[in-house]
Amino acid sequence: MRRTDVAAVLIDIEAQLRYLSLWESIPPSAEALASQEPFCIDTLTLPQWLQFVFLPTLYRLLEQEASLPERCAIAPMAEEYFRGSALATSGLLRALRQIDELLTA
Known part of the structure; x- marks a missing residue:
């Protein structure tokens, strides 16, 4: 896995969130971000x-040249989250599958 490949997919994920108008200008509260649940499912939308947990964490790891997660499985969660949605999420789901593959390979 090349770190530049991971960075490129992270940029694509952000672009897809913006394209779908899912990018928010106001961050959630510190309490919401402090959730201990996977994906902060009890306090945040996917x-x-x-936007506020996954992307910043991976960008920080890349900048610090720290170890990246060895396993990632966000795409199945996203597929379930967006099931039945009218949004054109194929680009976002493709990018999430790519990041899963890159980090799990």
Whole structure:
């Protein structure tokens, strides 16, 4: 896995969230971000978790040249979250599958 590939997919995830108008200008509260549940499912929507937890965490790991997660499985959660949605999420789901593959490979 090349770190530049991971960075490129992270940029694509952000672009897809913006394209779908799911990018938010106001961050959630510190309490919401402090959730101990997977994906902060009790306090954030999946798009919020991607924007305010997942992307910043991976960008920070890349910048610090720290170890990246060895396993990732966000796409199945996203597929379930967006099931039945009228949004054109195929690009976002494709990018999430790519990040899963890159980090799990």
